Structure formats: C-alpha cells, structure tokens
Amino acid sequence: MALKLEPAESLFEVPVPPSRPSAARITKRSPDVWFDDGTIILEAQGTQFKVFKGILAANSTIFNDMLVVGSNDTSDDGCPVVNVYDDPLDLKHFLQAIHRVGYYDPAETTDFLLIAAILRLSTKYNVDSLRRRSLNHIASLYPTTLQEWEIRKDTAMEVFNARPFAVLLLAKETRHHALLPASFYLCADSIEINDILDGVSSIDGKHLELDWPDKRSCIRGRQNLLLALRSEVFAFLTGSLTIPNCVSPQRCDSSKLRWLQSLEASLGNGCPGIFSIKFPWASFRKAVCDNCYNVSFTNSNHQRQLIWDKLPSYFDLPPWEELVKSS
Secondary structure (H helix, E strand, O other): OOOOOOOHHHHOOOOOOOOOOOOOOOOEEEEEEEOOOOOEEEEEOOEEEEEOHHHHHHHOHHHHHHHHHOOOEEOOOOOEEEEOOOOHHHHHHHHHHHHOOOOOOOOOOOOHHHHHHHHHHHHHOOOHHHHHHHHHHHHOOOOOOHHHHHOOOHHHOOOOOOHHHHHHHHHHHHOOHHHHHHHHHHHHHHOOHHHHHHOEEOOOOOEEOOOHHHHHHHHHHHHHHHHHHHHHHOHHHHOOOOOOOOOOHHHHHHHHHHHHHHHHHHHOOOOOOOOOOOOOHHHHHHHOOHHHHHHHHHHHHHHHHHHHHOHHHHOOOOOHHHHHHHO
16 A cells, blocks of 8 residues: 655644744833824834824825825824834924924024924925025025125024034025025135035034035135135225226325235135125225225125126036026
C-alpha cells in the first residue's frame, strides 16, 4: 500500500515568533492651546493641540477641505485627531492667532519667531487675513519702494544679527518674493563676509545659511553696490559729476576732497550702505557754494532712486514688478 504523504507544511509546524506590541506613541498636550470643549485635536511631532473644527474651517480653505475627510484616529474622549507636519512652536503661534483675538497685533508684536510662524502657516493653510497682516508687518522693514524704506522703523520687529538671513529664507519658503531684494540688500549691507559664506546662528539657536547661488548673488551684489555708491551716489565728490557755474571752485573742490577722504575712511572695505548711510547734507551745505550743494543733493538722491529701481538686478532677481506680482 502506497504511503500517502501530507503536504510538508502540514507535517512540520514552523514556530511563529510572537508579535511584538507596537511602541506606544508618546504624545503631550500643548500647555498653551488646549480647549477642554474643543472639537478636534491637531498633532504635530507628538504635541497635541485641542481646538475648534468650525473655527479652523471658517478661517482656512485648506483646513475646511482637509477636515471634511475626517480622521481614523480619536482621543480617549472620542475627539478626532489629525496629524499635521508642522513645527509645534509654529503651530502654537498660528493656532493662538486664529483662536485668540489680539494674540497677534502688528502694532505691538515684535517677536520675530511668532511673526514668521504666522506668515509661514497662514500661507500654507491659506488664512488670508493673517497672511496679509504678517506679510505687511515684515514688508514694512523689507519694502519694495525707496519711500517706504526711508520711513521704516527697525524696532517694529525683533532685532538680531541673522534677521536678514531669516527673512530671506522665509520669503523663499513662502514664495513672497517681493521681500527678497531688501533681504539680499541687508545681508550684503549688514552681514560680515565670513558670515555670508559660513552662515550665522538665529535667535532660536538654529544655524541659518544661504545656498551657494544666493551666497554668490549676495557677494556680487555687495561689491557692485559699493562701486555704485562711490561712482554714482557720491559722484559729486569723486569729480565724475560736472557741476557748472560753481562760484568758488577752489574752495568747493578742496571741501569735496576732504569729504571724499572722510567717506573713504568710513567705508573702508566694508558694506555698501547706499540706503543705510546718512550723508550729513547740512554740514556739506556750509562747506560749498549753493550751486554745488543743490546739484550734488539732487543728483545723489536721483542716483539712489535709480539704484533702488534696479536693486533686484544686483542680486540676479527679476524686476520689482514681477516680484510684487508673484507675491
């Protein structure tokens, strides 16, 4: 009688290792944004924020669409949990601004990280009122016109060495390109050359560094602006601007030479300062004749405007009109 063999898998039992329980997900509640009667929980990198679904949906078209789908995860009390891929600190500021009237007031708020977080996430989640408010806040210090530059108040936002880098990187991230020319200019004007090359530490301790194309643009722009400062803005001192009808050539030329030497000593090999340097016109007026003063003053301001108008080109950027339109 032939021996009937059973399939091998039925004759030999291969032990199956016991399944390991998945590691428990460690989460923590935000101490700042947790409404006990909230209707939805947003979780970012293990931090949970309990807020109101209706408020999110009413302010954000992205959240409105996102929350329609719902969530498979729920908290212990049955509240839906939605994972978002944002920095918890950014999300805290953003949610506070949506849920608490007066949390972000451009007239009072100077905290750069708060302002940047609101611009970043209001852009991402399409909260237009917050986006415009935070963008205008930053744009008041990184404007698109020379007239706005002249009245900017630097203390409207927290001052720290890496701020031009931080704004430049934020502008690229959020695609608010109209901020870029002034950001590049301030990088070139206020950041040491070694820091442009190696990067700097931000106010929160993060290392900020431009990519190589932006480093090159910054360094080239720095050098070309320095040349423009000497040859165009201060052409009345270097002699490249002809001033007819001077009533005291010897006195005026001697005075201009002294002012030029003083200018060169103050500039050295440093930053261009075209839109930062404050030339003492009142003192210059006393040193030269009225005609030399009037022509010099008019031409210098005209050249500053021309350079501002083409400022984007110094940093390999499109014209102002395109940048403003794309923001």
